[in-house]
Amino acid sequence: MLAETICAAVSAAGLGVAAVAAYRKRFLTATRIAAYALVPLGLVLTGVVEWAAGTVFSPTAWVGVGLLGAAWGLFLTTRAVERRRLARASAREGSGPHAVAPPASAPALGRAARPVAGSGGAAKPKGRRSAAGADDDFSDIEAILKKHGI
Known part of the structure; x- marks a missing residue:
C-alpha cells in the first residue's frame, strides 16, 4: 500500500514538472518527462510493484x-x-586435453596460426626463435598496455 502511494506521488510530481516544461515551450523535454512519470503508475496498475514488495519482504x-x-x-x-x-x-x-592448446586458439592469442603437420601446409622447422621473432610476440602486448596507459 505504501509503495503504491509513493509511486502515485512520484507520477504526479513528474507530470507537474512536465507541465512546467511544456509551459516554457520545451515540448520535447516535457513529453520525455511525462513518459518517465507514467512508468511508476503503470507498474502499480499492472501489479508489478505489489509483486516486488511481496517478494522483497517475504x-x-x-x-x-x-x-x-x-x-x-x-x-x-x-x-x-x-x-x-x-x-x-x-x-x-x-599429455592430455589440457597439455597443449589447439591450433585454432593461436589467433585468439595474437599470434599467427601455425600450420599443423599433415594439414596440407608446410610445417616450419622447430628450432630456436630469433630475437626479432620474440620481439614480435611481445609487440601486441606492448600495444595493449600502451593503449590502456600502463
Whole structure:
C-alpha cells in the first residue's frame, strides 16, 4: 500500500514538472518527462510493484534466494575440484586435453596460426626463435598496455 502511494506521488510530481516544461515551450523535454512519470503508475496498475514488495519482504523468498546461492556455490566447487583432478591426471600422463592448446586458439592469442603437420601446409622447422621473432610476440602486448596507459 505504501509503495503504491509513493509511486502515485512520484507520477504526479513528474507530470507537474512536465507541465512546467511544456509551459516554457520545451515540448520535447516535457513529453520525455511525462513518459518517465507514467512508468511508476503503470507498474502499480499492472501489479508489478505489489509483486516486488511481496517478494522483497517475504522471508520465504529470501530463503529461496539463499538456497539458490548455496546450489550455485556447490556447482562452482565441484567444477573447480573436477578441473584440478583433470589437471593432475594430465600432468601425470604427460599429455592430455589440457597439455597443449589447439591450433585454432593461436589467433585468439595474437599470434599467427601455425600450420599443423599433415594439414596440407608446410610445417616450419622447430628450432630456436630469433630475437626479432620474440620481439614480435611481445609487440601486441606492448600495444595493449600502451593503449590502456600502463
